[in-house]
Amino acid sequence: MSCISETMKELVKNSSGIRAMFEEGKRLARLRGAENVYDFSLGNPSAPPHEDVKAAVTRILNEESPTLVHGYMNNSGFEDTREKIAQSVNAEFGQDYGADNIVMTCGAAGALNVTLKAIINPGDEVIVFSPFFVEYAYYVSNFNGVTVESKTDESTFLPDPEDLESKITSRTKAVILNSPNNPTGAVYDEKILKRIAGVLDAKQKEFGRPIFALSDEPYRKIAYDGVKPPFIPSIYRNCFVAYSYSKALSLPGERIGYIIAPSDMDSFDEITCALNVANRVLGYVNAPSLFQRVAALCRDTAIDISVYEKNLSFLYSALTDIGYECVKPKGAFYLFPKAPGGDDLKFCALAKEFMLLLVPGTAFHTPGYFRLAYCVSYETCVNSIDAFRKAFDRAVS
Numbered sequence: 538m539s540c541i542s543e544t545m546k547e548l549v550k551n552s553s554g555i556r557a558m559f560e561e562g563k564r565l566a567r568l569r570g571a572e573n574v575y576d577f578s579l580g581n582p583s584a585p586p587h588e589d590v591k592a593a594v595t596r597i598l599n600e601e602s603p604t605l606v607h608g609y610m611n612n613s614g615f616e617d618t619r620e621k622i623a624q625s626v627n628a629e630f631g632q633d634y635g636a637d638n639i640v641m642t643c644g645a646a647g648a649l650n651v652t653l654k655a656i657i658n659p660g661d662e663v664i665v666f667s668p669f670f671v672e673y674a675y676y677v678s679n680f681n682g683v684t685v686e687s688k689t690d691e692s693t694f695l696p697d698p699e700d701l702e703s704k705i706t707s708r709t710k711a712v713i714l715n716s717p718n719n720p721t722g723a724v725y726d727e728k729i730l731k732r733i734a735g736v737l738d739a740k741q742k743e744f745g746r747p748i749f750a751l752s753d754e755p756y757r758k759i760a761y762d763g764v765k766p767p768f769i770p771s772i773y774r775n776c777f778v779a780y781s782y783s784k785a786l787s788l789p790g791e792r793i794g795y796i797i798a799p800s801d802m803d804s805f806d807e808i809t810c811a812l813n814v815a816n817r818v819l820g821y822v823n824a825p826s827l828f829q830r831v832a833a834l835c836r837d838t839a840i841d842i843s844v845y846e847k848n849l850s851f852l853y854s855a856l857t858d859i860g861y862e863c864v865k866p867k868g869a870f871y872l873f874p875k876a877p878g879g880d881d882l883k884f885c886a887l888a889k890e891f892m893l894l895l896v897p898g899t900a901f902h903t904p905g906y907f908r909l910a911y912c913v914s915y916e917t918c919v920n921s922i923d924a925f926r927k928a929f930d931r932a933v934s
């Protein structure tokens with residue numbers, strides 16, 4: 538007899554293919570030796586955390602009051618941490634934020650869930666751009682919202698503003714933006730963001746109520762060739778930014794990030810109160826206290842992303858030389874090539890025969906592609922090429 542809820546039964550049944558692949562990677566590594574398995578399945582950062590993080594932890598534990606460092610606090614987080622982060626955002630993006638604009642969260646995942654909890658009524662629609670990070674659909678359904686997909690241009694993976702406009706209805710409450718993007722690595726430029734803002738603004742006027750942009754930005758600091766992802770609040774007023782240190786400081790297990798809520802958004806006071814309470818009632822209570830202190834000290838620290846850039850440049854040219862078709866990413870640490878032979882599920886199964894662990898595009902609601910997370914060692918990238926060649930040849934033969 539099953540004791541779990543009907544909703545959970547469904548979730549367990551469809552439980553993340555990416556995780557399953559990760560487990561499979563570990564199994565194959567035990568069986569065949571880690572050096573013979575090319576595991577590109579999970580976005581676990583390979584760049585080491587910055588030395589500043591270790592120094593900050595030591596300093597905090599040695600110098601700060603334990604009752605402060607390990608105690609309960611305001612559900613939005615330590616006031617001084619939020620103030621320091623606001624100052625850092627102000628310096629980078631020319632804003633005028635204070636502690637009231639920042640809510641500390643358990644990573645970007647926590648930030649998204651807290652924000653959705655604060656704004657979604659059952660049946661409200663949230664638009665996402667395909668391909669998308671599949672967890673969005675689960676987060677939206679946590680609050681009985683409905684996920685609506687809008688397409689991207691397949692030559693750039695940028696959102697299609699006309700398609701977006703056609704998907705907005707009187708139930709649309711929010712649109713999730715994700716740049717740099719998982720799984721495509723696309724970075725939304727100012728021009729496309731202004732067009733999206735134009736569509737949202739016109740629809741807000743038409744319906745006489747806000748439509749929020751929810752900008753999911755765990756990869757903000759990972760962009761290449763001088764590309765700088767635009768700051769959404771400078772372009773669209775009714776927005777939230779979900780930021781995280783998981784990738785920016787290589788600290789995914791520490792669960793630390795924050796929400797920015799700009800003061801000029803509609804119902805700012807009511808919304809920030811709701812974010813605070815949402816953090817509590819969702820059971821997060823507050824973001825981990827030690828790493829809030831670390832985030833305050835390391836607010837301007839950045840990891841060295843050259844390890845990712847080197848992998849990208851190597852893999853992109855090696856794979857396209859073999860014949861893989863791929864839009865060149867501008868950020869994050871993913872490639873999203875077309876699956877040779879056209880069937881992503883078949884191709885990923887075939888790739889596994891050559892010890893290549895990849896995630897089918899179907900997992901991102903975009904069949905016909907696969908995702909390769911190149912946050913692995915350079916050696917793994919180099920050693921994997923023979924397997925990529927063999928998988929390609931077999932798939933197209």
Ligand code: PLP
Nearest residue numbers: 580644645646670719755781783
């Ligand atoms: N959003 C995207 C697009 C991600 O890829 C991830 C993690 O991989 C998250 C959110 C969750 O990030 P965090 O670890 O900060 O919760």
